[in-house]
Structure formats: C-alpha cells, structure tokens
Amino acid sequence: MTSSAAAVSRYNQNLTSALAEAEQRYIAANPSSAKLNAEARANLPGGNTRTTVHFSPFPLYIASGKGSRLTDVDGHSYVDFINEYTAGVFGHSNQVIAKAITDTLARGINFGAPTRHEIALSAEIRKRFPAMELLRFCNSGTEANLLALATARAATGKDAILVFNGAYHGSLFYFSHGASPLNMPIPVVTSTYNDTDVMKRDIADNAKRLAAVIIEPMQGGAGALPAEHQFIAALREATRQHGVLLIFDEVMTSRVHVGGLQAYFGVKPDLVTLGKYIAGGLTIGAFGGRADLMGRFDPSKPDAFPHGGTFNNNVVAMAAGYAALTELLTADNLNRMNALGDDLRDRLTGLATKHKAPMLVTGFGSIFGIHFHQGAARNVDDLDRGEVGRERAIADLKKLFHLDMIAAGQYISRRIMGNLSLETSPRETDAFAEAVEEFLVNRGSLLREAFA
Numbered sequence: 001m002t003s004s005a006a007a008v009s010r011y012n013q014n015l016t017s018a019l020a021e022a023e024q025r026y027i028a029a030n031p032s033s034a035k036l037n038a039e040a041r042a043n044l045p046g047g048n049t050r051t052t053v054h055f056s057p058f059p060l061y062i063a064s065g066k067g068s069r070l071t072d073v074d075g076h077s078y079v080d081f082i083n084e085y086t087a088g089v090f091g092h093s094n095q096v097i098a099k100a101i102t103d104t105l106a107r108g109i110n111f112g113a114p115t116r117h118e119i120a121l122s123a124e125i126r127k128r129f130p131a132m133e134l135l136r137f138c139n140s141g142t143e144a145n146l147l148a149l150a151t152a153r154a155a156t157g158k159d160a161i162l163v164f165n166g167a168y169h170g171s172l173f174y175f176s177h178g179a180s181p182l183n184m185p186i187p188v189v190t191s192t193y194n195d196t197d198v199m200k201r202d203i204a205d206n207a208k209r210l211a212a213v214i215i216e217p218m219q220g221g222a223g224a225l226p227a228e229h230q231f232i233a234a235l236r237e238a239t240r241q242h243g244v245l246l247i248f249d250e251v252m253t254s255r256v257h258v259g260g261l262q263a264y265f266g267v268k269p270d271l272v273t274l275g276k277y278i279a280g281g282l283t284i285g286a287f288g289g290r291a292d293l294m295g296r297f298d299p300s301k302p303d304a305f306p307h308g309g310t311f312n313n314n315v316v317a318m319a320a321g322y323a324a325l326t327e328l329l330t331a332d333n334l335n336r337m338n339a340l341g342d343d344l345r346d347r348l349t350g351l352a353t354k355h356k357a358p359m360l361v362t363g364f365g366s367i368f369g370i371h372f373h374q375g376a377a378r379n380v381d382d383l384d385r386g387e388v389g390r391e392r393a394i395a396d397l398k399k400l401f402h403l404d405m406i407a408a409g410q411y412i413s414r415r416i417m418g419n420l421s422l423e424t425s426p427r428e429t430d431a432f433a434e435a436v437e438e439f440l441v442n443r444g445s446l447l448r449e450a451f452a
C-alpha cells in the first residue's frame with residue numbers, strides 16, 4: 001500500500017467508510033480507465049464482454065504488458081498476479097512465443113487444411129498427459145469440456161453428468177451456488193467436493209443414468225480448493241466400479257504439477273480437458289483420453305462422431321503452443337515456478353497466524369486463493385458456512401483488499417485468486433507478501449471486527 005493510503009486508513013473506524021474512501025482513491029487515480037469504461041458501455045452490456053474481468057467501480061484498462069508486469073492506461077505499473085487467470089504462464093511479450101507467431105504468420109494464416117503444427121503440438125501434449133491417448137483441439141476450455149461431456153454421453157448412451165458444487169467448467173457449465181441460468185440443458189447430479197461418502201452414494205444411486213463425473217482436481221473458480229488424495233482415489237474407484245466415465249477438467253490445474261494433478265494424484269482419468277496456456281497464450285482448448293472413446297472421432301469410420309471447428313487447428317495457436325511448451329514450460333521451469341508458489345502460500349499463512357487474522361490461504365503450486373475465513377475449508381460449503389451472518393462484511397473486505405493491493409501495485413483479482421508466471425521473481429512474491437502484511441496491519445481491526 002502507498003504510504004498515503006495507509007495514513008488515510010488510520011482514520012477509518014468502520015468497513016463501510018474505509019471502503020468508500022478506497023473507492024474514491026481508486027476513481028481519482030484512474031481517470032483514463034473510467035473514461036474507457038464509460039465509452040465501452042455504449043456497445044457492451046455494462047461495458048463488459050467477459051464477466052471475469054469486471055469489478056466495481058470499473059476495471060483497470062491495460063495498455064501493455066512486459067515480463068511479469070502490466071501497465072494500465074493511466075500509466076500505473078503493476079506486478080501481474082492474475083496472469084490471464086492462469087493462461088498467462090509465460091508472462092507478457094515472451095520473445096520465443098512472439099517469434100513462433102511471426103514466423104508462422106509470415107507463411108500464411110488459416111489454410112482450411114491440416115498442417116504439421118497440429119501433429120507437433122498434439123504429440124507434445126500426449127507426452128505430458130499420457131491419459132490423453134488420442135486428443136482433439138478446439139477453441140476454449142469451455143468448448144473442450146462441452147465436447148468431453150458430449151463424447152461421454154454419446155459413447156455411453158447415458159445422459160446425466162455428476163458435477164461438484166462450486167465447479168467451474170466454463171461459462172456454459174458452472175455451478176457456483178447452484179447451476180448458472182446459462183448452463184447447457186444437460187441433466188446433472190450435484191455432489192459435494194471432498195466428501196467421499198456423499199460422492200460414493202451419489203454415484204451409486206445414479207449410476208444407471210450417469211454418463212460421466214466431471215471434476216476439477218483443484219476447484220479454481222471456487223477459490224483454489226484442492227481435492228484430497230483419498231477423495232480422488234475413491235472417485236476413480238467408484239466411477240470404475242459403476243461404469244461411469246471420469247473426466248478431469250485440468251484446464252487450469254495442468255500447470256501446477258508436472259503432468260498435471262492427474263500425475264500428482266496418480267490416477268488415469270478416462271477423458272481430460274485442457275486449455276488456457278497450451279497455445280502459449282492464444283485461443284485454445286483440447287480434449288482427449290482413452291483411445292476407444294476418442295477413436296470414435298476418426299472420420300474414416302462410417303459412424304464417426306462429427307466434430308468440425310473452423311479454428312480447431314489454427315496454425316498460429318498450434319505453432320505458438322509448441323514453442324511455448326517445448327522451449328519455455330520445461331519440467332525444471334514448471335517446478336521452479338510451482339515451488340515459488342508453495343513458498344508464497346506458506347508465507348501468507350504465516351502472516352495470518354502472526355497477525356491472528358481470519359485469513360485462509362489455499363491453492364496448489366503456483367495458484368493461490370485468499371479467503372477471509374476462520375479455520376480450514378475443504379469445499380465451497382465450508383466457505384459458505386463461514387460467511388453466514390457476515391456475507392456483506394466479507395464481500396466488502398474482499399473489495400477493500402483488492403483496492404489496497406492495486407494501490408500497492410499488485411494486480412490481483414477481486415475474488416482474491418492469484419497465480420504466478422514463469423516471469424514472477426522471488427523479489428516480486430516478497431513484495432506481494434509485504435503488501436498483504438500491510439493490509440493485515442492497517443485493516444486488521446476491520447477484519448477482526450467482521451469475525452467478532
């Protein structure tokens with residue numbers, strides 16, 4: 001936090017006035033973002049075409065990014081802890097990726113034909129995620145999940161899908177506090193994350209109509225809540241026993257461990273979905289899995305599943321992805337980045353203890369979530385229970401935290417989920433932890449009051 005922000009905050013006696021003051025500070029500091037947001041409102045509902053990046057009173061408009069940093073249109077520089085919601089694992093303006101893009105573009109774009117680029121990228125992905133015996137590309141994580149679900153339903157002839165409360169499988173299959181009104185009309189059974197008994201019961205009771213279970217091995221949108229080892233082991237066993245396919249949505253988590261969380265947990269899902277970073281930051285999705293299931297897409301078969309997609313094999317995305325994975329996202333680099341994330345989470349947890357703050361730090365490897373919460377949380381139900389009676393205060397604390405961190409030059413999401421990139425340095429994670437500590441000191445009384 002800037003010293004002026006800290007100085008001002010000392011005079012605040014309650015959360016409402018502290019937040020109002022932080023918002024005024026933000027508005028005064030960001031006139032160009034405010035202007036662009038007002039302009040955007042003429043064309044885009046609320047000025048927005050991507051709910052995730054909206055926050056009140058208006059989001060920062062970014063002008064450029066380099067390495068680990070972003071610069072907004074008012075000239076402020078930030079260390080990026082959003083990193084394109086985990087897709088930006090390579091940092092900004094990486095030269096290897098830029099070269100792969102320009103070299104490829106120089107030879108044309110979009111040929112309406114296969115190219116060698118899709119062979120190279122798919123081979124690299126198979127090597128990293130052996131459960132993907134065969135795979136196909138598409139254009140987003142959302143699409144990858146919908147295609148995996150469609151594959152499971154078509155292959156099994158069953159219609160329902162078991163999901164876990166809090167899951168985010170893209171904006172058309174989203175289960176935060178119930179199903180999103182935009183969800184695809186697929187019958188679902190909603191079960192409880194990390195509750196083995198409930199999960200086993202729900203699978204057994206619905207086995208006849210369940211085509212698949214889809215799970216994020218760490219729930220991302222729900223706040224970086226990792227699955228427990230024995231829960232995943234029991235899930236693999238129960239799905240196998242009842243003839244239900246298991247889909248791992250590793251769109252976000254495939255970067256937190258070499259081989260993804262499927263390697264960490266030592267399970268082989270039937271289908272896997274990927275997206276985000278695998279095209280070096282360009283638009284991408286991929287779904288794959290058992291050869292007998294994915295083989296159904298072989299177009300030379302008379303009853304093949306049809307799956308077109310104009311941009312499925314976009315040459316620029318394929319080439320950028322291959323360069324990014326093979327030259328940048330090596331096992332060593334991935335391990336180093338994830339170890340730095342482990343250190344940061346330990347350090348933040350230490351700060352919560354030191355300042356007796358009701359702050360829970362969750363996550364895995366290079367992804368973290370910060371929650372104003374007392375005690376542990378294994379799933380969203382635990383988080384929700386901790387909020388009962390203090391929903392408004394916690395929402396305001398998150399806003400205040402977010403605005404204070406922005407004032408301190410730390411770009412983090414409003415829901416307080418962050419992640420590192422290969423470019424994030426230990427000095428930058430130190431500075432992030434210091435900014436969190438300043439918040440715990442300057443706003444500590446407001447935090448404790450909310451939980452009194």
Ligand SMILES: Cc1ncc(COP(=O)(O)O)c(C=O)c1O
Nearest residue numbers: 140141142169170220251252275
């Ligand atoms: C676990 C998970 N699945 C699916 C998606 C959707 O991916 P996309 O935004 O590329 O559609 C996301 C995106 O945040 C995600 O985190």
